[in-house]
Amino acid sequence: xxxxxxxxxxxxxxxxxxxxxxxxxxxxxxxxxxxxxxxxxxxxxxxxxxxxx
Amino acid sequence: xxxxxxxxxxxxxxxxxxxxxxxxxxxxxxxxxxxxxxxxxxxxxxxxxxxxxxxxxxxxxxxxxxxxxxxxxxxxxxxxxxxxxxxxxxxxxxxxxxxxxxxxxxxxxxxxxxxxxxxxxxxxxxxxxxxxxxxxxxxxxxxxxxxxxxxxxxxxxxxxxxxxxxxxxxxxxxxxxxxxxxxxxxxxxxxxxxxxxxxxxxxxxxxxxxxxxxxxxxxxxxxxxxxxxxxxxxxxxxxxxxxxxxxxxxxxxxxxxxxxxxxxxxxxxxxxxxxxxxxxxxxxxxxxxxxxxxxxxxxxxxxxxxxxxxxxxxxxxxxxx
Numbered sequence: 001x002x003x004x005x006x007x008x009x010x011x012x013x014x015x016x017x018x019x020x021x022x023x024x025x026x027x028x029x030x031x032x033x034x035x036x037x038x039x040x041x042x043x044x045x046x047x048x049x050x051x052x053x
Numbered sequence: 054x055x056x057x058x059x060x061x062x063x064x065x066x067x068x069x070x071x072x073x074x075x076x077x078x079x080x081x082x083x084x085x086x087x088x089x090x091x092x093x094x095x096x097x098x099x100x101x102x103x104x105x106x107x108x109x110x111x112x113x114x115x116x117x118x119x120x121x122x123x124x125x126x127x128x129x130x131x132x133x134x135x136x137x138x139x140x141x142x143x144x145x146x147x148x149x150x151x152x153x154x155x156x157x158x159x160x161x162x163x164x165x166x167x168x169x170x171x172x173x174x175x176x177x178x179x180x181x182x183x184x185x186x187x188x189x190x191x192x193x194x195x196x197x198x199x200x201x202x203x204x205x206x207x208x209x210x211x212x213x214x215x216x217x218x219x220x221x222x223x224x225x226x227x228x229x230x231x232x233x234x235x236x237x238x239x240x241x242x243x244x245x246x247x248x249x250x251x252x253x254x255x256x257x258x259x260x261x262x263x264x265x266x267x268x269x270x271x272x273x274x275x276x277x278x279x280x281x282x283x284x285x286x287x288x289x290x291x292x293x294x295x296x297x298x299x300x301x302x303x304x305x306x307x308x309x310x311x312x313x314x315x316x317x318x319x320x321x322x323x324x325x326x327x328x329x330x331x332x333x334x335x336x337x338x339x340x341x342x343x344x345x346x347x348x349x350x351x352x353x354x355x356x357x358x359x360x361x362x363x364x365x366x367x368x369x370x371x372x373x374x
Contacts, residue, residue: 013075034112034177037112
């Protein structure tokens, strides 16, 4: 049993996995950023439309 | 178990894998038509920044990203449906599906998933009107243009051009949450620009559309009629583009850009109209190719001028005061 140079296909597969990982991490960061902006921008001191009205 | 970097039977596995057309990350990215995406991003950005309502920079960034993603999803769905056409045409032969790198089912899956994701995320990040408009744009590009018009009428590119013209409207909606006349002027600019742009391409791509049996104007009405159509649409475009200079999105900078570029564009269209096939064959469609390249600069410069006018307004300089 020995280690060999990765086949070209394995390199491509690794690139795809890393690429997908980066995309997913960026998506998480995006959602986090959006949440922060939405929470800080919204004025929670005013109540939404009163249901009773 | 991951098979990255290690194998106990390298020769046999390598031989079997060598024939597998497995896609790289770049192949999947190519499905999203990144070059078309740049146009979508830029025009949507102009639509957003020209709006009178400021948008939080991060929300604006997210909105542009999701609009681009929606455009990319349309590209993937277009490649899925048009794989047979793409395999015949020289211009599109190298796309991931005809090359066997990505299967049509994968393209369909990515297209549908990204369409849903982009619409929902744009709606959540901005408002449902912008999300709805993005959904309508994807529907228009895929169902109306790709599946219906493209293979059935020589007016395919005229009506279908609307799909590529919607991004500034979506950008405006993302910022304001309501419709106005200004983004529709930007829509009209791209809408009227699309036919001469693609007909010039059809002229110098010669038999590509014939071979693919796509009823482009060059195929159904002949190349002479296409040259006439380019001139007529360029005249109409010039009237619209210069007229826009006197509206709310225009101003002195825009008007100067529009006058120069429409003069050049009209001159190019007249040159195309005056030529015949023998002349074009002789210099390998030099004039038609130049017109096509100019059309790219034309649209980018008009939108850049609208952006300049919008950015100058807070300083009391943009527009007509």
